[in-house]
Amino acid sequence: MTDVNVTELGIPQWWQFMHPLLQVAADGRDWARRDLYSAALDRAGVSEDLRLVQYGSSGNYAAENRVGWAKSALTRARLLETVRRGVFRITDAGRAFLADHPYEFKQSALEELPAWDEYEVKRRVSTSQPEALPEIIDTPSSDPDDLLDAAKANTDQSVAVDLLQRLRDGDWRFFERTVRQLLATMGYGTEGTKLRATTSGDGGIDGVINRDTLGLDRIYIQAKRFRDSAVDSDTVRTFLGSLDTQKASFGVFFTTSRYTRDAEVAADRSSKSVVLIDGERLAGLMIRYRIGTQVRRTVEIVEVDEDFFE
Structure with missing residues (x-):
């Protein structure tokens, strides 16, 4: 199943996987990434069919990708730690946080933790041309792949209307x-x-x-x-x-x-x-197939190279 609106299908938002992830990791084990993600999906009740849904923009599995973003947020907040390449473990702070939040929590709860700001990117804002800086819209319910798919869908729809009219x-x-x-x-x-x-x-x-x-x-x-x-x-x-x-x-x-x-x-x-x-x-x-169309812009999405840090 591919190239569909993953939100309409009922896949939980990325932040909704943070609590299941901490619950799974609360046993204190060293969890391999694949096993951790699979267990979190099980705890969140994501069906096998929904796990096969892929993003149109990247081809990544949507549910697994959202678990990945949730893991990244928990790692940034130091509620999970990287033991070694592809292996994670809950921290003492993670246990305490889970005890204080026995049910669902959102990113805003993580942002209140001191560890969160340690990785905050400080941008220098130019005062000469403030109007040139785009407004950053905070959409914590959407992960980057959602936003990319939405932007591509809107652009494609506009181009399609123009093509048919011509x-x-x-x-x-x-x-x-x-x-x-x-x-x-x-x-x-x-x-x-x-x-x-x-x-x-x-x-x-x-x-x-x-x-x-x-x-x-x-x-x-x-x-x-x-x-x-x-x-x-x-x-x-x-x-x-x-x-x-x-x-x-x-x-x-x-x-x-x-x-x-x-x-x-x-x-x-x-x-x-x-x-x-x-x-x-x-x-x-x-x-x-680029008939009557051309690529105006290409966006490169980067991720951490685990091999580099091995």
Whole structure:
């Protein structure tokens, strides 16, 4: 299970794992990271299915990642200590803190501890251009991966709207070239025979692309620019009929709008392998394969190199 909104699925927030972590470590054992995380997830009641959920931005397992941030906070507050590489143990301060907080606690409780401020980064604020410094928004309920995913989702949504608007307003020939280029970039076709436009005698098919290296199978393309109206079942059946005329087995129908339920049923019941790509999915593929888009900024996320300190 990947690339979903992990908060809506019911995975506890990162700070909600701090208490289970301390409870697990309260036995005084030296806990290996993997065992500690697994035991904390068990105590928090996180199901096996939820443990398989991954962040879209990094591919990390969301629940395990949140436990990691909780462990980092407890280590910073000196409630947990690193015994050796990848092995942790509760401290005397951790035992006392757990006794004072037998139930759930938040980061604000850790921030009251003297040890917390020992690692606080002191930033020098320039007085010459104070307006150039961004406002830091405190969101303790969200871990960094949540924030990255949210920022990427908002950006992608904005870009997707712009892409579809440009395709709808542009020339129909440009739209057809775009979808053929997308398929070629996705790996369909070979050098020199990647794609070709069709002619008026091809039964309404807008393009053809090789499915394999030798060109033994071909994918026939239909591309319809719709603004508000959905592609209905009659339009899809006409496309299926064109595939029959070409004696084709594979087809992809692109649109900038959406499909009716009857249209989706018609494609599903067809004996041919037909894929319907609506506007939302088309924009997502263009963003993923960099068709009409480019990377504006790359952010590098660092973590401690355990090997360095071994």
